[in-house]
Ligand SMILES: Nc1ncnc2c1ncn2[C@@H]1O[C@H](COP(=O)(O)OP(=O)(O)OP(=O)(O)O)[C@@H](O)[C@H]1O
């Protein structure tokens with residue numbers, strides 16, 4: 001019973017084809033609210049592809065076919081009447097390469113809000129401060145909110161991108177290797193921030209960094225060649241994997 | 256050692272070629288300005304042309320050039336932006352859109368005299384617009400539209416896919432992403448292309464000879480009613496532009512000071528085109544700074 005209400009996203013037998021190439025071969029898994037789930041696996045196994053099925057970003061690629069269902073709050077997001085624009089407001093996404101708009105830091109953060117029609121200056125100012133604080137970058141940028149976001153370092157840009165997502169108050173945040181382009185200190189800052197955010201958001205994180213997955217995630221899913229091989233508590237996956245492939249992968253990386 | 260030497264030689268050759276280009280350009284500019292500027296005066300810029308006596312000016316032609324430019328840009332800017340957005344953001348890759356692209360490229364390499372004759376047949380004769388500003392503006396649109404469209408398309412293409420993804424992932428619709436993310440980022444390039452296009456249109460003669468005509472009836476600058484025949488704004492009056500005027504004086508000018516008028520007019524034309532070019536750099540830098548937030 002408790003388990004049921006906890007589930008925020010559940011995917012059921014999701015197959016995805018790029019043209020005729022099957023990149024996801026039937027993925028069934030649930031994501032719990034207020035948890036961090038890590039998706040791991042070797043390059044090309046379909047982690048990014050699966051992440052992008054969760055907010056329908058794959059729809060934008062020509063010749064993609066998707067079957068199966070993905071439910072957010074019990075609603076199938078692949079139902080024909082789904083409003084993808086509204087969906088992406090509920091499920092925010094952060095990319096591998098920081099991609100701030102080449103506008104001021106302030107404008108970056110309020111971009112989604114402005115487009116939602118919010119004009120009130122005080123409300124926008126407040127959202128900027130809260131979001132940047134949540135993204136753990138407020139102190140570094142509070143005196144230069146009106147400078148270009150491109151003048152920041154990569155790590156700072158990535159946190160501004162996270163603040164930009166937080167400002168529209170999604171329920172779920174998808175992150176695709178958000179720290180792989182960053183130095184260890186910036187990565188650490190982002191990891192701590194994600195831990196802080198976990199109470200209010202459901203976080204799904206693709207990472208190649210085993211330490212990162214084991215440090216911050218509650219659950220870990222191991223993908224291989226389009227299959228979900230194993231999905232369990234992070235502790236179990238790292239200390240006591242049930243599948244041979246999982247163990248090989250994890251020990252290979254650590255060893 | 257060897258590759259170092261070759262590097263030096265290649266660099267030297269490139270510098271030499273670039274130097275020749277600059278010399279030719281500088282020579283042309285200096286020649287035109289030195290010959291023309293002494294004849295340019297306020298009177299020259301504002302009075303009307305004379306056919307048989309000396310002392311004529313280029314006031315009407317100058318006005319015509321700007322008015323025609325304004326009308327041509329008024330038509331071609333929105334069209335090219337729409338077409339460029341379609342090609343860059345919406346068109347699927349198939350034979351139809353590649354046909355459209357090739358047609359645009361072919362259209363943009365048409366000699367302008369051909370565009371002029373086409374305009375003469377279609378706008379002046381068939382559509383019954385005669386020798387008029389409107390015919391001229393439409394011919395200039397045909398001349399300018401392909402280049403502007405490709406410029407818009409290419410400016411939009413330089414914006415990386417990750418920016419579009421950022422917009423879409425933020426819950427913007429496709430159109431909002433184009434309008435609020437991609438276009439603002441591409442704006443400096445688009446503006447530059449528009450201004451350079453304006454410069455090209457401003458100096459264009461061949462496309463206008465048979466469309467806007469070769470006569471510049473005196474204008475009544477006190478009457479701005481566009482329906483009055485001598486009104487500067489009347490789009491149906493014939494309107495010789497500065498570039499056409501230069502061509503005409505040189506081929507059949509019989510005023511005693513024809514060569515001075517021509518030299519002066521050329522200097523004015525060159526200065527205007529230079530202003531467009533520098534304006535393009537200045538404005539696009541400003542736009543870029545505006546977009547990217549101060550500093
Ligand atoms: N846009 C695309 N068009 C065609 N095939 C694609 C596309 N994107 C990914 N693929 C293919 O789908 C498979 C899964 O790719 P995906 O990007 O999901 O892997 P990944 O696990 O994220 O890898 P990485 O760790 O390198 O990011 C790969 O075989 C890849 O070649």
Ligand SMILES: [Mg+2]
Pocket residue numbers: 047048049176
């Ligand atoms: Mg990936």
